[in-house]
Amino acid sequence: MKNNIIITATLLIFINITNMKAQDRSAIQQQKNMNNTDLATLRKNKVKTYFKKVDEGQFDEEYFNLYTDDVEIYYPKFGFEKGKNGITNFGKVMGAHLQSLSHDIDNFKYVISDHSIVVEGTERGITKSGKEWPDNKISYGKFCNVFEFEDEFIKRIHVYVDPDFTSEDVDRINIFKNPSLPINKESLKTTKEVIDEFFALQSGKKEGNILDLFSDHADWDLPGNKQKFPWTGKRQTKKEIEEFFEELYSNVKPEKFEIDFIAVNGENATATGYLSSKILKFNKIFTTEFVVIFKVVNGKIVKYHFLEDSYKLNEEMQSKAINVQ
Template identity: 95%
Template structure:
């Protein structure tokens, strides 16, 4: 009898423990998922820090603390290196060749798994000899980095990119040249066609989507006080250019926009003119001459710089309009 009581009590304890574990399992799983999410976010932030440090040329303690002591790096033509000294050695090699390097971090595409993060994106730069890249003809600045992690630290970084940034390897360029490219170019719009269509769409003389005239990545600049005039500043993507037009037309009412002349030289074009606009926030008319610098490659605008008297704009718009009800 005594033995039966002991066995029964033991079974009850076992059942209770099992039930407690079953009840705790969702909470434990939730905690593990949260921890995994936190770790993935931390690792992604480390990747962003890596690119920011590289772009700024800040190879300081924070930069080297991103890595494990036995980190491995691979880069085409450079090969493999090990350890933080290997990372420093790679940086020196790149520093001899490049004057500047920048990555379009905001538009990266990420693939995140248990221990790795893969980044696809675009980069641009200037070589020590002063050559800018990509040229959007042969080179497009595309790259892919694979980061492998040990806890929160980068254990392996393999970079997949064409190190012939400025397409000087003529033999390989000729070997891999797309034979259909020249045929396709015949159907592309000329620089004049693109510029004429741009101003026709901007003025409302033609219907269509002005964003279709732009390349996926654009050197866009409209200098000005961005805090005061949010439509000014640098942009790179179609999404950012779309935001420009939204910000422009919600803050500015065009009064007059006239082109004086357009000069075209191959892919490059310059337009000059004068405009008058009402700045709605200040309820004042702003009048200025302007110059627009374009570059058109393969029928798409890859450069757009709009230069106006930004100092005059900032000085004349000093007091906001008061709404009287």
């Protein structure tokens, strides 16, 4: 009888201990779930802060504190960048192309896992040239961002979006055009036609706006001493190219401009020639041969490199001449 009592008591103690351990495990799991929920909420709020800061153009301390020091960013056509300096470089590229950008944050769809948050949504904006997008006919403003976290900080941002915001990538549009929709074909000028029009507008033989021949973002370069000759240097946007022509014609009086020949190979073209100009600040005539390198994509100039004897220009313009006819 005594042995039975001992065995029963032992079993009760064992059962109680087992129940206590189970309760402890359940409490620990509940706490862990609560911690995970809190972390997921914190991360989601940081993602929202990211989009709000981008839309407002507020790249301040709070914005950069969203990231780890070795954060990685990827964007189509732009490629990869690392670190907070990389984030800054990416912002400069986008800032040079876009006047404004806004995301429909309230209607985002989120997929949240242990270390990542995927965001699907829509965006809209205005380019530096004043074009609004999307048009909801060819471009729809859809995007998907993948955020990877290290604790509460963003460690990786990979953006999946069509960077052709204003639907100027006509060749690709025609490839993927939905056959059930009406086709809207646009006649594109050839590389040679664009180059010929460029020189006709530049020389005054044809009326029009030469800026219309350029894409919104162009690789423009005219090497030279920019402090001495403000029309030289690199440019990217139409606004900067417009400023080139303003600087050029307020500092230089064209005397002679002749094209020897133009060679075209697909999107690429090269023009060679001879020019003579009066540099007004020095009241001197400068003559040189030149080469212009063009690239034309979808009827728009995306590359313009003007190469002249910039060393000769710098050396000859040392002091102001007394008389020049």
